[in-house]
Structures are given as C-alpha cells and as structure tokens.
Amino acid sequence: MNFDLKTLALSAATADRSDLLIVLVPEGFRPGSDALSALAAHALKSGDWETKAGKSLALYQLPSVAARRVVLVGAGNGSARSVRQALLGCAGALKAPQIKKAAIVFAGAAQPDAVAAAVQAIAEASYVYTATKSKPEPRALARVTIGVPDAAAAKAAFARGVALVAGVEFAREWANRPANHATPTLLASAAKSLGKLPGIQCKVHGPADVAKLGMGSFLAVARGSEEPLRFIELHYTGAPKSQAPVVLVGKGITFDTGGISIKPAAEMDEMKFDMGGAASVLGVFRALAELRPAINVVGLIPACENMPDGRAVKPGDVVTSMSGQTIEVLNTDAEGRLVLCDALTYAARFKPRAMVDVATLTGACVIALGGLRSGLFASDDTLADSLLAAGDAALDPCWRMPLDDEYAEGLKSNFADMGNVAGRAGGSITAAKFLQRFVGDIPWAHLDIAGTAWKGGAAKGATGRPVGLLVHYLLNEVGQAPAQSKATGRAAAAPSRPRPARVA
Numbered sequence: 431m432n433f434d435l436k437t438l439a440l441s442a443a444t445a446d447r448s449d450l451l452i453v454l455v456p457e458g459f460r461p462g463s464d465a466l467s468a469l470a471a472h473a474l475k476s477g478d479w480e481t482k483a484g485k486s487l488a489l490y491q492l493p494s495v496a497a498r499r500v501v502l503v504g505a506g507n508g509s510a511r512s513v514r515q516a517l518l519g520c521a522g523a524l525k526a527p528q529i530k531k532a533a534i535v536f537a538g539a540a541q542p543d544a545v546a547a548a549v550q551a552i553a554e555a556s557y558v559y560t561a562t563k564s565k566p567e568p569r570a571l572a573r574v575t576i577g578v579p580d581a582a583a584a585k586a587a588f589a590r591g592v593a594l595v596a597g598v599e600f601a602r603e604w605a606n607r608p609a610n611h612a613t614p615t616l617l618a619s620a621a622k623s624l625g626k627l628p629g630i631q632c633k634v635h636g637p638a639d640v641a642k643l644g645m646g647s648f649l650a651v652a653r654g655s656e657e658p659l660r661f662i663e664l665h666y667t668g669a670p671k672s673q674a675p676v677v678l679v680g681k682g683i684t685f686d687t688g689g690i691s692i693k694p695a696a697e698m699d700e701m702k703f704d705m706g707g708a709a710s711v712l713g714v715f716r717a718l719a720e721l722r723p724a725i726n727v728v729g730l731i732p733a734c735e736n737m738p739d740g741r742a743v744k745p746g747d748v749v750t751s752m753s754g755q756t757i758e759v760l761n762t763d764a765e766g767r768l769v770l771c772d773a774l775t776y777a778a779r780f781k782p783r784a785m786v787d788v789a790t791l792t793g794a795c796v797i798a799l800g801g802l803r804s805g806l807f808a809s810d811d812t813l814a815d816s817l818l819a820a821g822d823a824a825l826d827p828c829w830r831m832p833l834d835d836e837y838a839e840g841l842k843s844n845f846a847d848m849g850n851v852a853g854r855a856g857g858s859i860t861a862a863k864f865l866q867r868f869v870g871d872i873p874w875a876h877l878d879i880a881g882t883a884w885k886g887g888a889a890k891g892a893t894g895r896p897v898g899l900l901v902h903y904l905l906n907e908v909g910q911a912p913a914q915s916k917a918t919g920r921a922a923a924a925p926s927r928p929r930p931a932r933v934a
Contacts, residue, residue: 431556431572431595433549435588438577440466440537444495448533448575450523451497454505454516454548456538457481465494470502470537480504483512484519497533499523508538510547511825517548521555527570535577542587547825548576549591550898553599559606559891593720594824594901598894601706601713605884605892609685609702614660614733617682617705620712621662621731627719629668635661645732645772647751651765652734654689654742661773664711664729666718669908674783675726676904679773681766681789682708682733689736689762690744703892704766706883707788708733713897718904725908728780732769736762748846752776753868758846766791767861768850771868784813784873786903787865788896789880794857796881804828804882804896807862810873817875817903824898828877831859838863 441464443451453466459474459481461467469492473479479487483506492500501523506512517524517534524532534548552574560566578584604612604620618634625632640648640661652659662682665675683704687693693701708731715729743749747759749768752775757768766789777785795805804821806828808814814830821828837859840852848867852860862876882895 431553431569431574433588433592434573434575435545435581435584436575436577437579437581438535438575439579440464440535443533443535443577446533446575447496448531449497449529450499450501450532451495452501452503452517452520452523452532452534454503454513454534454536455481456505456508459537465492466500473502482506483515486519488523505538508541508544510541510543513544514547514551514825517551518555524552524556524571525558525569527567530570531573532571533575533577536579540578540580540584542584545576545578545584546587546591546594549588550594550598553595557599557602559603561603561607562611590721590905593717594898596720597713597717597901598897600716601709601897602892602894604712605703605706605709605894607702609735612684612702612705613657614682614684614735615658617684617708617731617733618660618662621664624664624712624715624719627716629666629722630715630719631665631667633663635663643752643776645752645776646749647757647768648732648734648772650743650747650749650759651736651768654737654739655735656739657684657735659732659734662729662731662733664715666715666727668718668722669724669726671726673726675728675780676907677728677730677777677780677782677785678711678714678900679730679770679777679785679787680707680709680711681705681770681787681791682731683766683769684733684735686736686763686765687738689742689765690738691761691763692738693763697886700884700886700890703884704790705733706790706879706892709892710788710879710883710895710897710900713894714900714904717897717901721901721905721910723905723908723910725904727904728777728782730773730777732773734769736765751868755848755867756846758843758849760849761851764851764861767864770865774865774868778870778872782872784810784875785869786817786875786877786900788877788900790883791878792858792861792880794854795878798831798858799829799881801881801885802827804899805858805878806830806875807833807859807878808875809833809866809869810875813873813875816906817899820903820906821896821899824902826896826898828896828899831862833859833862833866
C-alpha cells in the first residue's frame with residue numbers, strides 16, 4: 431500500500447476524486463463555508479451523528495463533493511487513541527473491493543502522533559491474509575492520502591507510521607502462516623530477505639553450528655522434529671560499531687505440540703503463533719530498514735518445532751545449556767524458555783547495553799493480563815520504565831510484573847541445577863525467573879506476549895505486537911521519537927518492500 435501526506439483543507443477535499451473520503455471530525459469542530467463543513471454541521475445539529483470517537487455517518491454521491499463515498503467519523507479529542515478507534519471502525523468501508531484509493535482528512539488540528547496512528551490504523555483495518563489461499567482476494571486499497579492542515583509539521587510522525595506499517599505487517603504475515611509454510615528454514619529465508627535491506631546483515635546457524643556452540647538446551651527441544659532447527663542472527667548497524675547494541679531475542683517455536691507433554695487437541699492449530707516473538711523481531715528489523723535510526727541492534731531467533739517424536743526430550747531428562755547450567759526438563763511443553771536461555775547466553779558476547787526477549791511464553795500471563803497488555807519483567811528499573819513508556823506511546827501497552835527472588839524457589843531440582851517449571855502458581859513469573867538465570871548483570875527485560883501476539887475466534891490472526899512497542903523504545907533511545915507520542919502499530923501490506931511514501 432502507498433501512503434501520501436498532503437496539506438489539505440476541507441474546502442479542497444471536496445475536489446478529491448478518491449473512491450472513499452473519510453473525514454475525521456473532532457469534538458468542538460468549527461465548520462467553515464465549504465460543502466463538507468456544512469454537511470457535518472447539519473448532521474450534528476440534527477442529532478443524526480456525533481463526534482464521539484468511532485461514531486460514523488456514511489453518505490453517497492453528495493452534491494459538490496467529487497468522492498463517490500463519504501464517511502463522517504467522530505475523532506473524539508483528536509488524540510492518537512481516538513483517531514485509531516475511529517478508523518478501525520471504518521474497516522468495512524476500507525476493505526470494500528471497489529475502494530482502491532482513499533483519502534483521510536483531518537477536519538481539525540492534526541497532532542503528529544495522531545497522524546502516525548491514522549496510517550497504522552488504516553493498514554490494520556484493511557489487512558487481508560492471502561498467502562495460502564487458492565483464490566486469494568487481496569486488499570483492493572492501494573493508495574491512501576492523509577490530508578492535514580500542515581504536512582510539514584506531521585512529516586516525521588507520518589514517516590514513522592509508514593515504517594511501522596511495514597514492520598508490523600511483516601510480523602503479522604509470517605506469524606499468520608501455517609506451520610508447514612513457516613518452518614524454521616522458511617523463517618530463516620524471511621530473515622535473509624531482510625538482510626538485503628539497508629543497514630541489515632543476516633547470518634543463519636544450522637544444527638551443527640548450534641551443537642558446536644554448546645546449545646544443549648535448544649538442541650534438546652528440536653530433537654523430536656524432522657524439520658532442522660535454525661538459529662537466526664540479524665544485525666542492524668546505524669551507529670559506530672564501538673557503540674554497544676541492544677539485543678532483541680525472539681522465541682521461534684514454529685509449531686508447538688507440547689512435545690511428550692502433549693497439548694489438548696482443541697485449538698492446537700493456534701500453536702503456529704508460538705513464533706510470535708520471532709515474527710516481532712523480524713518486524714522490528716523491517717521497520718529499522720525504513721527509519722535508519724542511529725543505533726545498533728542485534729536480533730537473535732532460535733527457531734525449531736516442538737514435536738513428540740521417539741527422539742524427543744522426555745520429562746525427567748537433564749540437558750546442559752550453553753551457559754553450562756544443567757536443567758531438568760519436568761515438562762516438555764515449557765520449551766520456549768529452553769530455547770531462549772541458550773540465545774540469551776549467546777547474546778552476552780555482543781556486550782549489549784540491554785537485552786529484551788520477546789516470547790509467547792505462558793498461558794499464566796494470559797490469565798493475569800488478558801489480551802490487552804503484554805507482561806513485562808525486568809531486572810533494571812530504567813529499562814523497565816523505558817519499555818513501559820514506549821508501549822504507552824505506541825498504543826501497544828505492557829504491564830510490569832514482579833521478579834522477587836522467592837519466586838525462584840520452585841525451580842529447585844534434586845537432579846540438576848534447576849527444573850524448567852515450578853508449578854502453576856505464578857507461572858509467568860517463575861518462567862521469567864528461569865530466564866533471569868542466564869542474563870548475568872546485563873540490563874534485561876522479558877516480554878510475555880502470549881495474550882497479545884494473536885487473537886482467537888472469528889478474528890483469529892496475528893496482531894504484530896509488540897513491534898510498535900519495540901520500535902518506539904529503540905527510537906526513544908536515540909531521541910528520534912517523542913516520549914509523549916501515542917502512535918499505534920498494527921498491520922499493512924504484503925511482506926515485500928513497500929513503495930516510498932510521498933509528502934506534498
């Protein structure tokens with residue numbers, strides 16, 4: 431999808447020949463003398479419509495308006511959150527097959543973060559998955575113009591929104607693919623495609639490399655699958671190499687049966703989403719290639735399947751991690767932490783300024799926080815505060831959870847240095863305490879996205895979270911995103927590189 435940014439008043443918008451014209455009308459709207467203003471004022475006065483966020487009035491073939499279809503949409507207080515809510519409510523209109531070109535016009539002041547939110551919400555609302563359909567009906571919407579009172583003032587936020595669209599959509603696309611279309615090898619191919627973009631390098635380690643590194647915990651999880659594991663290493667270099675990087679680690683279990691501790695059959699198909707952390711790391715790098723911030727970032731993705739083959743790791747087996755610590759595998763369905771711990775140990779070689787791992791790790795986190803906020807665990811208060819602020823700014827929120835040492839008591843084992851589970855109570859916390867044993871003194875955070883990486887039911891599909899949170903965090907680290915920004919992030923176009931956005 432192509433996005434344009436224009437200085438466009440309501441009076442000029444009447445001449446726009448888009449297939450769909452959406453007018454975002456805020457509270458306290460002061461109408462001008464143009465046809466659209468008069469229409470909005472009349473609808474408000476008659477009580478047929480209101481400016482509360484998301485309230486809409488659809489109109490067709492209006493006199494004096496060139497666009498065939500017009501939708502007046504309440505934008506509430508004009509904040510990023512309200513604008514996002516307003517445009518997500520227009521999903522039906524944006525997905526209509528006859529809508530190939532749309533214009534979104536702010537009838538009042540356009541806050542920069544609201545402009546970024548508008549770009550991302552349009553992409554999310556119009557997203558269509560097509561990769562494995564025999565007769566796909568791709569998204570018809572090809573070009574969107576964002577009309578604002580002052581394009582120059584919104585240029586930076588608009589560019590950030592377009593980049594996040596590319597990143598979130600890349601993550602969403604790969605997480606949505608069935609496991610046989612997103613094997614560890616195919617996921618590595620997706621990472622290699624990112625290695626062709628500016629500033630990004632990609633290296634893929636195979637089973638022999640991982641064995642040589644001593645990643646016994648990662649190898650144990652992969653043993654039960656015929657699909658060979660892949661350890662993906664991405665580097666974005668936007669600053670001098672002497673600058674310590676931020677390391678992002680994404681859980682890449684491309685399908686999780688639970689192994690010998692097999693899961694119930696109901697909804698097991700959703701375990702294709704268990705590589706949501708890996709997908710989000712790929713999405714962050716896709717966005718970095720567009721934004722080119724002055725920071726160094728390393729992405730690590732341990733990718734494999736968790737299957738119940740005759741060679742699979744068994745409950746009670748003891749494995750040796752890359753760190754040298756031994757682990758009693760009490761439950762083979764707690765495999766995510768077993769692959770992440772070796773990746774975290776590997777991450778230390780880059781002497782990072784911070785490490786953040788991202789994983790669909792525990793059902794316990796879904797019980798605790800539902801699908802609204804990701805769980806945040808952090809060993810460093812400054813890092814935690816930065817991630818919390820970034821999540822709020824991106825409308826991709828998280829919530830800090832405790833890491834008291836007493837929670838680790840349940841990990842004690844009679845036969846190894848630790849067990850990989852500690853019972854049901856506080857399950858998301860004990861999982862984080864397990865990972866903490868492999869990070870040393872490096873500032874570290876863990877994002878449990880089990881409740882936020884995808885949706886079930888009729889809306890089943892990946893969300894692309896927490897790409898928005900992570901990108902805002904990285905931009906804030908180099909001062910390229912305002913701390914108060916509340917631009918949101920979700921879906922967009924195909925995983926190929928989008929055409930450049932235009933600003934007029």
